Amino acid sequence: METLQLDLTGMEQLAGLDTALCSEACRALDVLKSGSGDGNDFLGWMPLPEEITPAFLADIQDTAAWLREQCDYVVSIGIGGSYLGARAVIEALSDSFEGYRHPLLHPVVLYAGHHISEDYLFELVKFLRGKRFGIINISKSGMTTESAIAFRLLKSLLEEQIGVECARRLIVAVTDEKKGALRTLANQEGYKTYIIPDNVGGRFSVLTPVGLLPIAVAGFDITALVHGACDMMPKVLNTTWGENPALQYAAARHALYRAGKKIEILGNFHPKLHYIAEWWKQLYGESEGKQHGGLFNAAVDLTTDLHSIGQWIQEGERTIFETILSVANPNHCLSIPADEKNLDGLNFLAGKRIDEINKMAELGTRMAHLDGGVPNIRIVMPRLDEYHIGSLFYFFEMAVGISGYMLRVNPFNQPGVEAYKNNMFALLGKPGYEKERAEILKRI
Secondary structure (H helix, E strand, O other), rough: OOOOOEEEOOOOOOOOHHHHHHHHHHHHHHHHHHHHOHHHHOOOOOOOHOEEEEEHHHHHHHHHHHHHHHHEEEEOOHHHHHHOHHHHHHHHHHHHHHHHOOOOOOOOOEOOOOOOOHHHHHHHHHOOOOOOEEEEEEEEOOHHHHHHHHHHHHHHHHHHOOHHHHHOOOOOEOOOOOOOOOHHHHHHHHHHEEOOOOOHHHHHOOHHHHHHHHHHHOOOOOHHHHHHHHHEEEEEOOOHHHHHHHHHHHHHHHHHOOOOOOOEEEOOHHHHHHHHHHHHHHHHHHHHOOOOOEEEEEEEEEEHHHOOOOOHHHHOOOOOOEEEEEEEEOOOOOOOOOOOOOOOHHHHOOOOOOHHHHHHHHHHHHHHHHHHHOOOEEEEEEEHHHHHHHHHHHHHHHHHHHHHOOOOOOOOOOOOHHHHHHHHHHOOOOOOOOOHHHHHHHOO
């Protein structure tokens, strides 16, 4: 099976990988593997791919099959890591126009609980009224505000439409094994449940039921996804420098960071990679952005954004570098036809495949940006499918663990996420926040 490839030639002229930096990255990998660093109680994602059994996958597939049989729409409720991994896979592998087809060939996965928008939730409830739908509620505590609001609304609608007893059979809870509001409710109502492991943080949870169940409902091969991650494991756990792409990627990012490049832009030339970039932004932003340090993570969809933010990338402040995520082989074949009048001047492209043109756009962009002072790293996926996405996910997870320890931060917590929540609860008058409310009201 072809594997992911890492190309560092586009960054070496600015910031090479010296012996000291390579040794530092290797030490960080040793800390990660030994479990001796900060956040070591959240390393359950590391052995996870090899711990997933065929029986476990079969159970998830059975639940997915039940939802697919009973529902035309399944709403996956979650935010952050409880949402982005599944959506990344589903959006990457779905037909771009599947949602417009009628009748539907299989259930459409919809999303809720990933923001607080009255208009969105109103429109979602309005759309689902009278339709066959089910719910996957993903929350470790069951008290995450965004997700809890969405679940309360959709649970009420489902019970109203088909009755409480029938609704219970179409709600699946993915939550803590023993504690929390959602666990209590699931036990009381008899929902089918799956466990979010205590030692796996949200942004590392795509290979738990958090990601696997919605992906299976959407009709994709979760076994291949897991196998891709399994096959990547020995490569990125390897302590031999030249054979470990995650080690090299982590070190290359730090070489550029220390050379004054403070922003990493993940670019892609395939629109189906948009939500993989969104998943990557959370993984790296929450893992590294601490103690007033760490790279700022952004993402662009190319060539689209070359006609907008591309101007800034080419000629703006030189504090950036790019990581280009490339897909070597498209899943379909389409060529440019000849045209007798040739008014658009494109006959020089006649007979060429669209992907060949796209690859030249990618190469031309990388060269232009490099000439403009923007170094780039290139990660090449052989093909966009479940196996290689699983491989990519595990590669990025290992690389961010190494990189976080090189920054000397805990890559597995996210203390800054609580700041907005505390202010929001105080402003809304949540019980227990009376002192905070009084203090914050003095400021506004």
